[in-house]
Amino acid sequence: MAGVDTVGGDGAERYSWSTVEAWAKGGQAERIGAAGAALAAEARQIEERLRALHRDLTFMQRVLALTPGRAFLQRLVALSGQVRYSGASDECLLASLIAEAQCLDDALYVLWHPDAEEHHELRACLFHELLLRGAEPGRLVPAMARRPDFRPGHWSGLSWLPDRLTQMEGPDLDKWLPSRRYASGASGSVPAMKSPTPVDAAARRAGRTRRVREATPAHLADLIRRPAQDGRWCDHEARVFVLDEPVAVEELPQVVTALPMDCLRGLGGRDRFEGEVCTLDSVWLTLFMTASTGGVGSAGVHGAWGRFSAWLALSGLCGAEYPEASALEVEEAARACRWYRFEADTAWFRNDMNDYGIVALSPDGRRIAVLAATDTD
Secondary structure, three states, X not given: OOOOOEXXXXXXXXXXXXXXXXXXXXXXXXXHHHHHHHHHHHHHHHHHHHHHHHXXXXXXXXXXXXXXXXXXXXXXXXXXXXXXXXXXXXXXXXXXXXXXXXXXXXHHHHHHOHHHOOOHHHHHXXXXXXXXXXXXHHHHOOOOOOOOOOEOOEOXXXXXXXXXXXXXXXXXXXXXXXXXXXXXXXXXXXXXXXXXXXXOHHHHHHHOOOOEEEOOOHHHHHHHOHHHHHOOOXXXXXXXXXXXXXXXXXXXXXXXXXXXXXXXXXXXXXOOEEEEEEOHXXXXXXHHHHHHOOOOOOOOOHHXXXXXXXXXXXXXXXXXXXXXXXXXXXXXXXXXXXXXXXXXXXOOOOOOOOEEEEEEEOOOOOEEEEXXXXXXX
């Protein structure tokens, strides 16, 4: 076995460090370079083999998670313990697959069986994945037990989330959650606008008479843009504006067209701009889908962290900022806001894939927060 004072691997001749130093002192640069090239070639072969092993191990875990039955979950927990610190381990994905494919009783085996205790991320994510799939909260946590996403001495954003689905999270969520197979992933999309209304040129001119001031601290922008970042969408913009005079909700579309945002730069009087007043439920779903299923070429962060990501964005948009505000306070502030969604024909909005703009208007009409996201590179 090669030691710390030797160079070379299983497939290459090994030399002591002192030998290599002697080559250097003897001016044998070519010999050192040749030995190094042999090592580099062996390293590439090992890396390629390791990638293949990780891919195959990932597939094995996927098949076990997606095949209904306690026996498959028992083997999954055992196998996951062997690969949990390798590149083949993705416990967030496994939690999502288990919640999708397994009956609740078998999923609860993973959630609470002693063999699964060391899989903290798997259990924390599975708790929320099961909530998203409609499990009754009372069945997920035994009496006198802590939530699986809570560990003394370890802070997790998941433990900040409500221990049951709120009203804004519930409607029709099952229609949007992924359905996957052994060898295929799942692509998601954000909900489309239902009845968009165009904003004409006269209204846009009226919107330009409003005085707005930028008020976007970095930490607030980080909250608002979180779903687009987690979903690895191609581009996004998070901005907050303060107005000198309050804006009525019916005036909001014209004001939005005039906001000094990158996503609206170059918007002409004849270019398409349309939007609609929307519900908080549809806003949450849009944010959740952006983060959980991801953009083109991304699988997203799956259900549990997608839920967290959507709540973070809401907290920034409505101004009840995480982590100072509780989830209850965020929901109350979000329900007090008026919500608007828009799309536009600009160079920033390519309109080839998923694109949207979400606007939150504060109850006093003086604060406008915007998240714009596009999934076109």
